[in-house]
Amino acid sequence: MDILLIQILHGLVYGMLLFLLASGLTLIFGLMDVLNFAHGAFYMLGAYFSFSVVLWTGQFWLSLIIAPLLVGSIGMFTERVFLRKVHAYGHISELLLTFGIAYILEDVVKIIWGTEPLKVKIPAILSGSLSILGGAYPIYRLFILVVSLLVFAFLFLILFKTRVGIIVRAAVAKKEMVGALGFNVPLIFLLLFGVGSWLAGIAGVIGGPYLTTHPGMGAAILIDLFIVIVVGGLGSIQGALLAGILIGEIRSFGILFLPQFVLFFEFSLLAAVLIFKPEGLLGESK
Amino acid sequence: MTQNRVWNWLLLFGLFLLLAVMPKLVSEFRLNLVIGMLIYSLVAIGYNMLLGQGGLLSFGHAAYFGMGAYTAILVYKHWGFSLLSGILAGGVCGALLGVLFGVFLARLRGLPFALLSLAFNALIYVVAEKWRTFTGGEEGLGMRRPDLSIPGFGSIDMFSTVNFYYFVVIIVVLCVMYCWFFTKTPLGRINVCLRENEGRVSFIGYNIYMTRLLIYIISAFFCSIAGALASSFQEFVSTATINLDKSADILILTFVGGRGIFWGPILGACFLTYLNDALSTLTEHWAIIQGAIFIALVMYAPDGLAGLILRTKNWLFRRFNIEKG
Numbered sequence: 095m096d097i098l099l100i101q102i103l104h105g106l107v108y109g110m111l112l113f114l115l116a117s118g119l120t121l122i123f124g125l126m127d128v129l130n131f132a133h134g135a136f137y138m139l140g141a142y143f144s145f146s147v148v149l150w151t152g153q154f155w156l157s158l159i160i161a162p163l164l165v166g167s168i169g170m171f172t173e174r175v176f177l178r179k180v181h182a183y184g185h186i187s188e189l190l191l192t193f194g195i196a197y198i199l200e201d202v203v204k205i206i207w208g209t210e211p212l213k214v215k216i217p218a219i220l221s222g223s224l225s226i227l228g229g230a231y232p233i234y235r236l237f238i239l240v241v242s243l244l245v246f247a248f249l250f251l252i253l254f255k256t257r258v259g260i261i262v263r264a265a266v267a268k269k270e271m272v273g274a275l276g277f278n279v280p281l282i283f284l285l286l287f288g289v290g291s292w293l294a295g296i297a298g299v300i301g302g303p304y305l306t307t308h309p310g311m312g313a314a315i316l317i318d319l320f321i322v323i324v325v326g327g328l329g330s331i332q333g334a335l336l337a338g339i340l341i342g343e344i345r346s347f348g349i350l351f352l353p354q355f356v357l358f359f360e361f362s363l364l365a366a367v368l369i370f371k372p373e374g375l376l377g378e379s380k
Numbered sequence: 381m382t383q384n385r386v387w388n389w390l391l392l393f394g395l396f397l398l399l400a401v402m403p404k405l406v407s408e409f410r411l412n413l414v415i416g417m418l419i420y421s422l423v424a425i426g427y428n429m430l431l432g433q434g435g436l437l438s439f440g441h442a443a444y445f446g447m448g449a450y451t452a453i454l455v456y457k458h459w460g461f462s463l464l465s466g467i468l469a470g471g472v473c474g475a476l477l478g479v480l481f482g483v484f485l486a487r488l489r490g491l492p493f494a495l496l497s498l499a500f501n502a503l504i505y506v507v508a509e510k511w512r513t514f515t516g517g518e519e520g521l522g523m524r525r526p527d528l529s530i531p532g533f534g535s536i537d538m539f540s541t542v543n544f545y546y547f548v549v550i551i552v553v554l555c556v557m558y559c560w561f562f563t564k565t566p567l568g569r570i571n572v573c574l575r576e577n578e579g580r581v582s583f584i585g586y587n588i589y590m591t592r593l594l595i596y597i598i599s600a601f602f603c604s605i606a607g608a609l610a611s612s613f614q615e616f617v618s619t620a621t622i623n624l625d626k627s628a629d630i631l632i633l634t635f636v637g638g639r640g641i642f643w644g645p646i647l648g649a650c651f652l653t654y655l656n657d658a659l660s661t662l663t664e665h666w667a668i669i670q671g672a673i674f675i676a677l678v679m680y681a682p683d684g685l686a687g688l689i690l691r692t693k694n695w696l697f698r699r700f701n702i703e704k705g
Contacts, residue, residue: 129491176675176679179679180678180679180682183678183682184682185437185491186431186437186631186635187678187682190631190632190635190674190678191674191675191678191679193628193632193671193674194670194671194672194673194674194675194678195671195675196671197667197668197670197671197674198667198668198671198672198675200667201665201667201668201671202668204665205665317502317624320495320498324495328491354510355506355510357502357506358503358506358507358510361499361502361503361506362503364495364496364499365484365496365499365500365503368488368492368495368496368499369484369496372488372492
């Protein structure tokens, strides 16, 4: 297979994983106006939970269901117990709170699972490679692509085709008005935070075997994640998809041609977007 | 009123006295910790000019801290600068970097400001990391700090920690005093006005862009001075001075101390520097304790330690029915 095509696929896989994480984060931001620094930690938790479930039951598919649910409940707990109380004190307080939570989660993971990178065993059906377009490509990466696309379709349908989606989108755009119409906005906050963390959990489960499971994995992906949601436009799902793929491709081709400057390109893109179009590529100006 | 003022002067005098006799009170090893506290106090005060007084959240002040740190080491190494001129060179280079970034940043507020400052910080970090021949890359650069030479007076040996301590005290106290007087100047007051109501400031006829830019540069200057002091103190500079973790540290110091009160950030710098030192010798898992302390502070002391102290003081006054002076 053509090297160019392989690189495009590599970029697409990483980009879709980024999208999976960014979709939850961007919705949480749209609703709560806060950058959740703990999102990377939730992603890491997903990977570690999955490791343990696979270790105990030997079922990767089971872990794909259990681990994200656990992460989602931890996310909801965080929102209900900590974030909601701090909301009145302003953005910087919320931000530091999520900082603190990320610190704690990272260290708890180090205590429970150790600092060594872990290898999650993936089922036989996902290992090996598939021949497509006249070349071999690892099945697992294609699996990431499929799961991410499914999640995007699922989110898109719920957000744009159902009543729940309308309420959530309305709350993201104008939460005071939605509250005035009689919807329970704090409950929407709570559930959305749960769903966002659940998505981070899924990303952790499928991203763990792909990018190795280690305590620094959350912090490592967080910067890419912020770039994605800002470049895409805060609060925009389609923007997260576009920017995720864009960053994925920049990474993949940057590593091929100029490995020294990958980060430089990414941050140049971020700076350029913020200078020329501060609301992001597909974001709405407020 | 007058009584209160007398107390404040006494407190300040006591603080100076304490700084002056510090080398007699603590061992040389502990003195290093005090030097660290002083340097971080200056960073936090410089940073609070934006965060507290200006209401702008910057994620990128490690760019200036690091710029000062690298400049100082590089001018000692390549051009044989003496200590004071090295520190000043660090400040000036940081301020120039502030001009470069500030031109873009001064247009923005809120989250776009925070994220663009983060992007700029990351760009300068990448430069420091990849330009190995000049900056030493990840291994960093080491250089013995030069002596302090004063024209017409001779030079003072700076290898001794005590001498260097007094040098740091003088620089930090001068800079912090300047920052204090700055809050009383028209420019410093407009800074606060911009935080409160940008629209009105522009109606009165002030140029918001230039004001923001100037304040940004001044803030960058003091953070760079602190960075230059830090690398002269460590006699070493690496990418750890310029990475995003450092930016987060600066934000945390300032916030934990209390951004609403001028001396709050100093409190935060001293408290967290001490805490880091104490916890890292005490336990391997200091991040958990540090995280828990953040969460507790954010939830129960949103004005930081300074706010906590003031509230306790007011409570005590009320409790014992003391009339406030």
